[in-house]
Amino acid sequence: MIASLTKRMLTEIEPRLLWKLAWNCGWKGMRGVGRFQSRLRQGQTLPAFLFLSVTNDCNLRCQGCWVTPTNPRLSLSLATMDRVISQAKRHGCCFYGILGGEPLLHPELFDLIARHPDCYFQVFTNGTLLTDDLAATMQRLGNVTPLISIEGNEAVSDVRRGGSEVYRRSMQGVEHCRRHRLITGVATSVCQSNLDELVSDSFLDELVGRGVHYLWYYLYRPVGANPCPELALTPEQIVGVRRFLVEARCRAPIILVDAYWDHDGNAVCPAAVGISHLVNPAGDVEPCPVIQFAKENVADDENVIRLVTTSDFLAAFRTLAAETTRGCILLERPEVLLRFLRQEGARDTSGRDSAFDELARLSPQPSHHLPGREIPEKHPLYRFAKKHWFFGFGAYG
Numbered sequence: 001m002i003a004s005l006t007k008r009m010l011t012e013i014e015p016r017l018l019w020k021l022a023w024n025c026g027w028k029g030m031r032g033v034g035r036f037q038s039r040l041r042q043g044q045t046l047p048a049f050l051f052l053s054v055t056n057d058c059n060l061r062c063q064g065c066w067v068t069p070t071n072p073r074l075s076l077s078l079a080t081m082d083r084v085i086s087q088a089k090r091h092g093c094c095f096y097g098i099l100g101g102e103p104l105l106h107p108e109l110f111d112l113i114a115r116h117p118d119c120y121f122q123v124f125t126n127g128t129l130l131t132d133d134l135a136a137t138m139q140r141l142g143n144v145t146p147l148i149s150i151e152g153n154e155a156v157s158d159v160r161r162g163g164s165e166v167y168r169r170s171m172q173g174v175e176h177c178r179r180h181r182l183i184t185g186v187a188t189s190v191c192q193s194n195l196d197e198l199v200s201d202s203f204l205d206e207l208v209g210r211g212v213h214y215l216w217y218y219l220y221r222p223v224g225a226n227p228c229p230e231l232a233l234t235p236e237q238i239v240g241v242r243r244f245l246v247e248a249r250c251r252a253p254i255i256l257v258d259a260y261w262d263h264d265g266n267a268v269c270p271a272a273v274g275i276s277h278l279v280n281p282a283g284d285v286e287p288c289p290v291i292q293f294a295k296e297n298v299a300d301d302e303n304v305i306r307l308v309t310t311s312d313f314l315a316a317f318r319t320l321a322a323e324t325t326r327g328c329i330l331l332e333r334p335e336v337l338l339r340f341l342r343q344e345g346a347r348d349t350s351g352r353d354s355a356f357d358e359l360a361r362l363s364p365q366p367s368h369h370l371p372g373r374e375i376p377e378k379h380p381l382y383r384f385a386k387k388h389w390f391f392g393f394g395a396y397g
Helices: 002-012 015-041 078-089 109-115 132-141 154-161 166-179 201-209 235-248 304-309 312-324 334-344 355-361 380-390
Strands: 049-053 095-099 120-125 144-149 185-190 214-219 255-258 276-279
Touching (some): 078 109, 132 166, 154 166, 235 255
């Protein structure tokens, strides 16, 4: 597996892009995690990785999506994004997840990436707007990887994504990336309607054949205005996903990423340990992408680092989440989270003015914390990376 993956990376990716990945993301990322852990020992929590949700505009309407376009649409300004990144990278934060909505709709996205050639950016996109010209721009910049969301075959994708010909258009975006020799990723949110198709060797083989280099599996979370709880996985299915990941990592020539388990198979909540938080399109600092509540906004303090590290709200959330479950407090104990948010006086930052009511209506769902059913990593490199650096390179997700 390692030999085949290495050959693919060396022959399919433009060498300059590999160097950017190795230096900006690999070496600096490891150092960033080390500085994060050092800060924790000193009683200070400043994330090693940051998410920026740059716009709430989107061309699709997905089931279970927590982002709702407002009128007018909200977008982080270039000046705000530049300020956040300029300050954070001084503290070792060099990797940024760029979310939306659909981030490719932000007109200044690539201006931002160009301003920070010493950082690395992962753009979460549905891929339908990823043209040949945009792929060429990413190749020119070198410090960005597209992560294209694929939610099933042609029929399933249209239902899941609320669009037409979504699968074909997304795969066309993958092909543009392949043509320009980008480091290309695919993300999929595993649910009842796509489990059998996407958690399979045939899907891995298809992505390898299309020039995809890493695949990021998420567990579906029924949130937002259209939560669709019937799509959530059962505990047995979650264990099956974990088992597939552990086994496939030993045989498939593609990097498999998850944000849920450590090297011993214990559940991980990135927001609970403070390794990542999110700045939303209005500038609000949220615990994680799916928990759309906040008390601080980056406009409140010119010093964003001070804002995050001194936030009593974020600190209290981390304590509550860690003490409640190793998994996802939103899924397992929505009533506990709701009570906490109301006691804290947190604001609904969803843009819908209905997030408190939505949370009150949520029924508990299983998450990835299933005591007694832990499955340790088998592949020695994955196990080592998760133990020492990135919790599987997905703990910021």
